[in-house]
Structures are given as structure tokens and as C-alpha cells.
Amino acid sequence: MIDFTIAICTYNGEQRIAEVLERLESQVDTENFSWEILIIDNNSTDNTASLIREYQANGSSPYPLRYYLETRQGLAFARQCAVENARGDWVGFVDDDNLPETNWVAAAYAFSQTHPNAGAYGGIVRGEFEVDPPPGFEKVSSFFLVRERSTQQYIYKKKDKILPPGSGLVVRKQVWLENVPSVLFLKGRVGNSMLASEDLEAITYIQNAGWEVWYNPEMTIYHKIYCHRLEQDYLVSLVRGIGLARHHIRMIRLSFWQRFLFFPLYFALDLWRFSSYYVKHGYKKGVDLGTTCKIEFLYSTLVSPFFLSRKYLFEAKNRLLEKS
Missing domain, CATH: 3.90.550.10 (Spore Coat Polysaccharide Biosynthesis Protein SpsA; Chain A)
Structure with a gap:
């Protein structure tokens, strides 16, 4: 045992x-x-x-x-x-x-x-x-x-x-x-x-x-x-991958009907967060590591639902091809 x-x-x-x-x-x-x-x-x-x-x-x-x-x-x-x-x-x-x-x-x-x-x-x-x-x-x-x-x-x-x-x-x-x-x-x-x-x-x-x-x-x-793993290019790609996955994590926390309600709210909030942060700190992008990664994370979170939608469709297409 x-x-x-x-x-x-x-x-x-x-x-x-x-x-x-x-x-x-x-x-x-x-x-x-x-x-x-x-x-x-x-x-x-x-x-x-x-x-x-x-x-x-x-x-x-x-x-x-x-x-x-x-x-x-x-x-x-x-x-x-x-x-x-x-x-x-x-x-x-x-x-x-x-x-x-x-x-x-x-x-x-x-x-x-x-x-x-x-x-x-x-x-x-x-x-x-x-x-x-x-x-x-x-x-x-x-x-x-x-x-x-x-x-x-x-x-x-x-x-x-x-x-x-x-x-x-x-x-x-x-x-x-x-x-x-x-x-x-x-x-x-x-x-x-x-x-x-x-x-x-x-x-x-x-x-x-x-x-x-x-x-x-x-x-x-x-x-x-x-x-x-401490180089800026790696760090930016790291936060990008986490940001792009964020929509999926958010959605599985919600019931099916809640997703239709919260999706536009999340998108509006993400758009506001990215826009306001970029207006205030965008001039530091590429110069300050923390700011560069934060901008990448906010942008990746914003586009996450659209990026993942393509991934959903691609995987669904592959499953259909496998069955056929």
C-alpha cells in the first residue's frame, strides 16, 4: 500500500x-x-x-x-x-x-x-x-x-x-x-x-x-x-501565454448562462484596463521590464477570447476529421 x-x-x-x-x-x-x-x-x-x-x-x-x-x-x-x-x-x-x-x-x-x-x-x-x-x-x-x-x-x-x-x-x-x-x-x-x-x-x-x-x-x-528565463523576450512570451489563457479560466468558473452575461462585461473591463494603463505608461514599453510585461499581459488578456475561439474551432475541426 x-x-x-x-x-x-x-x-x-x-x-x-x-x-x-x-x-x-x-x-x-x-x-x-x-x-x-x-x-x-x-x-x-x-x-x-x-x-x-x-x-x-x-x-x-x-x-x-x-x-x-x-x-x-x-x-x-x-x-x-x-x-x-x-x-x-x-x-x-x-x-x-x-x-x-x-x-x-x-x-x-x-x-x-x-x-x-x-x-x-x-x-x-x-x-x-x-x-x-x-x-x-x-x-x-x-x-x-x-x-x-x-x-x-x-x-x-x-x-x-x-x-x-x-x-x-x-x-x-x-x-x-x-x-x-x-x-x-x-x-x-x-x-x-x-x-x-x-x-x-x-x-x-x-x-x-x-x-x-x-x-x-x-x-x-x-x-x-x-x-x-530572465531575458526580456522570454518574460514577455511567458506573460503573453498566461494572458491568452485567461478567458478560458474565467469562463469555466462560471455556469453556462453566466458566460453570456459576463463575457461583454469582462471585455469592456479589459479594454478599459489596457487603454488606461497604456495611455499612462506606454512610453516605458521596451525600456522598463515591469511595464513592458504588464502591457503585454493586459493586451493578451484583452484578445484572449478571440485567440481561443480560433483554437476551439481548430480543435473541433481536427476531431471531426479524426472521426471521419
Whole structure:
């Protein structure tokens, strides 16, 4: 019997995943429950598979270490594969650039035992930077899922429209399987597409089903941020992908009839926010990092419904072609 599953979803993580496994192997206070490590290889082209086979052959992991290949590209597919194959009642997602504190597994499991109505929960995510962040980075750090909201536990209220990030997220396996679609609309960043927020889509379905979503400050993960991710072009594309996904996240929070009412209201509000901000700060675009990213985010949010409409139609056309 397995109580808790750690799922590491990775793509070309050969150079990163060993450090994550070492951190997991040094976890403390886990003697009173059983847990496993599950590697989901999202169709890597490097030697990730060989590396994991070496770990398995050497028996270097003190806990069960299992490997699955998910050939459908996208983090959403990798997480679905992890939940379907997990042996634990709870699944904790640790990305291949996430380094959990040595008490993370114990704290995550302990929380699950004292919150029977929780469907998902996350903790603190701190940045560990390869180089010093550029000026203005603090204004966009939340897009990197670098968050430390409070020193106290609390429930994410649906009305606040805030949810925990996918890094360090823990979900109740059965709740996910019963409420999260096996194929999400948002697939995650694939190739040159930075369309993101697949984690928020999944958690929103869990929250919509009436399960509690919590913040647990006893769980801390360090998100390694490499130098190329601190360049302005990357940061702009990052916020663009989050902005373009925003319409979909908004709509699935609403009932079917509410969408017709709120869509024009959201659009009018987004148009006003973008226009007013651009009039006041547009002259800083391309010069100030924070302003440049904020403008890109507001504009991407504004055009999100039209961008996603094309994506809806494209996917619907592909489904029809597959059936024919």
C-alpha cells in the first residue's frame, strides 16, 4: 500500500532531475507512511529515460521509483498520466526544476491527514536564481509561480479568483479523476507555444466540484530559474501565454448562462484596463521590464477570447476529421 505519490513531470530533464531526486532521497520524518516517486517523461529527446533506468538498476532510491513515458506533448498530459498511474491516495507534483525542502513530503502528507475536505493544496514557492534577476523582475515574479502568500494556512475562496500554482501542488487522486477532464483544453507550453495555465484549469474543476483548495505554508519548494528565463523576450512570451489563457479560466468558473452575461462585461473591463494603463505608461514599453510585461499581459488578456475561439474551432475541426 502506498499513501503518497511524488510525481515528477519532465521534458529533457537529464541535467536537472538528478538534483530533484537527491533532494527527495534526503526527506525526513517519513517513516510513518509509505510513499513513492513517479517519473513522467513527456516525450524527452535527451537521455532522461536512460538516467532513470540507471537509478532503478542501482537501487539508489530508498523509495519505489517508477517511470512512465507520456508521448502526448504538454504538461497537462503528463500530469494526467501521473494521476492515473499513482498508487498513492494523494499526488504531489514536483517539476524537474523544483527543489523541495527536506520536510516537504512529510508536511504535505501530514496536511492531507488533517483536512478531509481538501481536494488540492499548495505551499510556498521561492525563486532560486542562476543569476541576479534584472531590474523590475519583482513586478513579474508571480508569473514564475514564485509566491509566498502568508505564514498562516487558509482556503482559497472561489470569489477571490486566486489558486495555487502547479509547482508543489498536491491533489487528492480520486477527486482529480472524478472531476478533472482527462484531456484539458489548455495543454501547457509546447514547442514555440507559451499558452499556459493548464494547472489553474485543473484546480478550477476541483474547486467547482465543491472541494476545498488550501494554502499550506509548511510546504516550501524552491523553483530554479535559469538565466535564459530572465531575458526580456522570454518574460514577455511567458506573460503573453498566461494572458491568452485567461478567458478560458474565467469562463469555466462560471455556469453556462453566466458566460453570456459576463463575457461583454469582462471585455469592456479589459479594454478599459489596457487603454488606461497604456495611455499612462506606454512610453516605458521596451525600456522598463515591469511595464513592458504588464502591457503585454493586459493586451493578451484583452484578445484572449478571440485567440481561443480560433483554437476551439481548430480543435473541433481536427476531431471531426479524426472521426471521419
